[in-house]
Amino acid sequence: xxxxxxxxxxxxxxxxxxxxxxxxxxxxxxxxxxxxxxxxxxxxxxxxxxxxxxxxxxxxxxxxxxxxxxxxxxxxxxxxxxxxxxxxxxxxxxxxxxxxxxxxxxxxxxxxxxxxxxxxxxxxxxxxxxxxxxxxxxxxxxxxxxxxxxxxxxxxxxxxxxxxxxxxxxxxxxxxxxxxxxxxxxxxxxxxxxxxxxxxxxxxxxxxxxxxxxxxxxxxxxxxxxxxxxxxxxxxxxxxxxxxxxxxxxxxxxxxxxxxxxxxxxxxxxxxxxxxxxxxxxxxxxxxxxxxxxxxxxxxxxxxxxxxxxxxxxxxxxx
Numbered sequence: 307x308x309x310x311x312x313x314x315x316x317x318x319x320x321x322x323x324x325x326x327x328x329x330x331x332x333x334x335x336x337x338x339x340x341x342x343x344x345x346x347x348x349x350x351x352x353x354x355x356x357x358x359x360x361x362x363x364x365x366x367x368x369x370x371x372x373x374x375x376x377x378x379x380x381x382x383x384x385x386x387x388x389x390x391x392x393x394x395x396x397x398x399x400x401x402x403x404x405x406x407x408x409x410x411x412x413x414x415x416x417x418x419x420x421x422x423x424x425x426x427x428x429x430x431x432x433x434x435x436x437x438x439x440x441x442x443x444x445x446x447x448x449x450x451x452x453x454x455x456x457x458x459x460x461x462x463x464x465x466x467x468x469x470x471x472x473x474x475x476x477x478x479x480x481x482x483x484x485x486x487x488x489x490x491x492x493x494x495x496x497x498x499x500x501x502x503x504x505x506x507x508x509x510x511x512x513x514x515x516x517x518x519x520x521x522x523x524x525x526x527x528x529x530x531x532x533x534x535x536x537x538x539x540x541x542x543x544x545x546x547x548x549x550x551x552x553x554x555x556x557x558x559x560x561x562x563x564x565x566x567x568x569x570x571x572x573x574x575x576x577x578x579x580x581x582x583x584x585x586x587x588x589x590x591x592x593x594x595x596x597x598x599x600x601x602x603x604x605x606x607x608x609x610x611x612x613x614x615x616x617x618x619x620x621x622x623x624x625x
Contacts, residue, residue: 429470
């Protein structure tokens, strides 16, 4: 790592109603960064909290110039919080961690050393031993991670672990939006950063408050994965997907129409009308659907080439 860099590490911490845990988390982080002799910055992103968490961030920023903070006007989700944190981050290594004290800051040097010594782009934490409800989170999480491995081709055991380390160039190259924070390794892989490692980390029991996520996150996560795989494969060439399906359907319908015409002119002996035959409706339906698929691909291609995405969050206050 280039020790001449202005900032060695950035620590991005999104939070939502975690006022009780923030002081203890801050103390642990400071202990780690001072012991490691890193130049650092800590970036807190308040994702629309209703408690006093932002007041704490504001107070420590007055005494510590290496504290940065962003407060959203409302809850936009973890992906948007990470996105704005990545935009602000200047460290050569960028850490992410949750604010609920279930991620242990003393794991940061281990992730840092693995990232540097093995020349990786990302090191993802693996909560091998979990302290979560068995049926509420543990089993659904295992199934979710198995599905994500199968779809993405990335051999991670824990995609959703909030404790990760990235090279700065990785977080600057990806755009995290929607609910895609679960799939940052996949976003990085498609951006050309495929050196992805995993490190077993300690998963602590929640000390304060309760989880902000329900079982619906696994359903959303699965749908997001399908969406992401599709967008990554066809996002820059939607015509290749929709156009291919539309062309095949148009060709199928046209072949049925030719068959009906030949059969009516040369082979039909019963004198039935073409509209009385089921093949006519198959031909008509496939050609209509094929035209719609082809048009969808064409319009998607035009939109993709002309529309630029704008950040969909609003900042109330910045430190």
